[in-house]
Amino acid sequence: MVTKKAQKPKRxxxxxxxxxxxxxxxxxxxxxxxxxxxxxxxxxxxxxTSAGALNAVVFADGFIKGGRQGAVDSLSAFWKxxxxxxxxxxxxxxxxxxxxxxxxxxxxxxxxxxxMTDFIARAFSxxxxxxxxxxxxxxxxxxxxxxxxxxxxxxxxxxxxxxNVRTCKLKVFHTDEMYAAxxxxxxxxxxxxxxxxxxxxxxxxxxxxxxxxxxxxxxxxVSKDVVIVQINPMNRPDVPTTSREIMNRVNEIxxxxxxxxxxxxxxxISKLIEAGKxxxxxxxxVNFHMIAAEEEMSQLGAASKSxxxxxxxxxxxxxxxxxxxxxxxxxxxxxxxESTLDTASTYI
Numbered sequence: 001m002v003t004k005k006a007q008k009p010k011r012x013x014x015x016x017x018x019x020x021x022x023x024x025x026x027x028x029x030x031x032x033x034x035x036x037x038x039x040x041x042x043x044x045x046x047x048x049t050s051a052g053a054l055n056a057v058v059f060a061d062g063f064i065k066g067g068r069q070g071a072v073d074s075l076s077a078f079w080k081x082x083x084x085x086x087x088x089x090x091x092x093x094x095x096x097x098x099x100x101x102x103x104x105x106x107x108x109x110x111x112x113x114x115x116m117t118d119f120i121a122r123a124f125s126x127x128x129x130x131x132x133x134x135x136x137x138x139x140x141x142x143x144x145x146x147x148x149x150x151x152x153x154x155x156x157x158x159x160x161x162x163x164n165v166r167t168c169k170l171k172v173f174h175t176d177e178m179y180a181a182x183x184x185x186x187x188x189x190x191x192x193x194x195x196x197x198x199x200x201x202x203x204x205x206x207x208x209x210x211x212x213x214x215x216x217x218x219x220x221x222v223s224k225d226v227v228i229v230q231i232n233p234m235n236r237p238d239v240p241t242t243s244r245e246i247m248n249r250v251n252e253i254x255x256x257x258x259x260x261x262x263x264x265x266x267x268x269i270s271k272l273i274e275a276g277k278x279x280x281x282x283x284x285x286v287n288f289h290m291i292a293a294e295e296e297m298s299q300l301g302a303a304s305k306s307x308x309x310x311x312x313x314x315x316x317x318x319x320x321x322x323x324x325x326x327x328x329x330x331x332x333x334x335x336x337x338e339s340t341l342d343t344a345s346t347y348i
Contacts, residue, residue, distance in 0.1 A: 011040055011041060012040060012041060012225070012332070012336050013042045013043075013044045013223035013224075013225065013336070014041060014042070014043060014044065014226070014289075014335060015044045015046065015047070015157075015217040015221045015226050015227070016032075016035075016043060016045070016046045016047070016048075016056075016226075016227050016229060017046075017047050017048075017213075017214055017217060017227065017228045017229065018046060018047065018048035018049070018051075018053070018056055019049065019050075019051075019052050019207075019211050019229060019230055019231045019232055019259070020048075020049040020050025020051045020052050020053070020205065020207045020211055020212070020255065021050070021232050021255070022050075022306055023051075023305050023308055023312065023313060023316070024051065024231045024232075024297065024316060025050070025052060025054065025055055025231065026312075026313040026314075026320070027229075027231050027293065027297070027316040027320040027323075028051065028052060028229050028231060028320060029076075029079055029316075029317050030316065030317040030319060030323075030324065031229050031291055031321075031323070031324045032055060032075060033076075033317070033320075034320070034328070035324060035328075036059070036072060037068060037072065040332065042223075044157065044221045045157030045158070045216070045223065046060065046157070046158055046159070047160075047161070047213050047214065047216055048158075048160055048161075048186070048212050049160070049186055049205070049206040049207050049210060049211045049212040049213070050186055050187040050205050050206060050207050051187065052211075052229070053161070053212075054078075054137070054183060054187060056158055057147075057150065057158065057178060058074050058078045058141075058144055058145060059071050059075055060150060060153075060156050060158055061074060061144070061145045061146055061150050062075065064146075064149060064150065064153060064156070065146070074144065077144060078140065078144045079317070080310065081140045081143065082140055083308045083309065083313055085136045085137075085139070085140050086136060086308030133193065135184060135193055137184060137187065138180060138184060141180050141183060141184065142180050145180070145183075147178055147179050147180060150175065150178050151175060151176050151177075151179075153175060154175070154176070156175050157175065157221055158174065158175045159172050159173070159174060159212070159213055159216040159217070159220075160173040160178070160186045160206070161173075161186055161206030161207075161209065161210040161212055161213045162182065162185040162186045162188075162203040162206045163206055163208045163209045164202070165195050165202045165203060165204050166202060167201075168209075170206070170209040170210050170213065171185075171201070171203065171206075172213050172216055173185075174216075179198070181196055181197070181198040182198050185198055185203035185204075185206075186203075186206040187205060187206075188203060188205050189204075190204045207255045207258065211232070211255050212259070213262070214226065214228075214259070214262050214263065214266065215262070218266075224284070224285065224286055224287060224336070225287045225288075225289065226286060226287070226289070227288075227289045227290070228259075228288065228289070228290045228291070228341070229290075229292070230290055230291070230292035230294070231292070231297060232252050232255050232256050232297075233252060233294050233297050233298040234256055234260075234346065236249065236252075236298050244301070244302070247302065248301055248302040259347075260347045263288075263343050263347040264343075264347045264348045266288075266343060267344045267347060269283055270286070270343065271344070287335070287337070287338060287339045288339045288340075288341040289327075289331060289334075289335070289340045290340075290341045291323060292323070293319050293323045296319055
């Protein structure tokens with residue numbers, strides 16, 4: 001008697017949209033680790049900004065080198081190197097006052113050292129404070145990513161956003177444009193680092209114009225499911241009243257506004273598609289999902305985005321793992337079927 005081999009269950013395709021947020025990107029590390037270890041999932045493309053861009057290229061490079069486990073190992077090694085380098089770099093004037101690997105106060109927004117550093121950063125530009133353009137991430141990124149090999153992989157769909165300083169236009173770098181400079185451009189905070197020059201243009205953090213860009217995932221990927229990894233809280237229970245709380249909330253709103261603007265437009269188009277008003281057009285239905293730990297992330301102050309203490313990064317990583325495991329348990333069956341994120345109520 002001949003029996004048919006049991007067919008493997010069809011993997012579900014998703015694309016990922018990774019927000020930026022400094023050290024809070026370690027949350028996304030945990031998310032990526034959990035998703036890539038789930039063999040029911042196929043990641044079609046990744047769009048990332050700032051810390052999201054760093055996670056994206058390290059993750060993709062690790063996968064190219066060693067498959068799923070290679071991606072896991074590469075992310076772990078990268079974030080450990082970030083923590084180790086922060087301890088060394090904390091002696092530099094532009095970094096002094098931020099918590100390093102040697103100390104782990106997760107919220108020091110009102111501490112005297114942070115306030116003094118904050119004042120100096122606002123009074124002097126990085127061209128004055130950091131004339132040698134020292135960026136601790138530059139060597140870490142170059143040590144952990146083989147950009148030459150990455151650029152050759154036409155099957156790897158990466159989209160990294162940066163802000164053109166001169167033209168105020170969004171630049172989305174594709175896989176064949178991935179260099180250390182283009183990724184650092186996406187993570188260039190203008191009050192900390194000099195604008196990154198790449199191919200004759202100068203760039204700042206991509207979060208000012210896209211955090212991250214959603215459009216490439218819709219138009220250049222096969223997957224019809226986009227999962228947004230949100231690390232900047234959309235909602236807070238209280239109205240900020242102190243100067244530091246106000247600036248922190250302004251920062252969150254600024255870096256969420258670009259995503260909210262793009263998603264509000266997408267929500268409008270989705271309604272028209274559902275109403276049958278966009279037939280025979282290039283527009284198609286897209287399912288949206290979100291992985292976020294808003295309650296926990298909203299308890300972290302602005303200074304913690306510069307906290308590279310290893311125990312803090314591990315806390316965020318573990319939070320990302322637990323949040324993603326819970327999300328998969330609740331929503332896996334809905335992937336490729338329906339949205340689990342109400343884009344209209346979330347972004348409009």
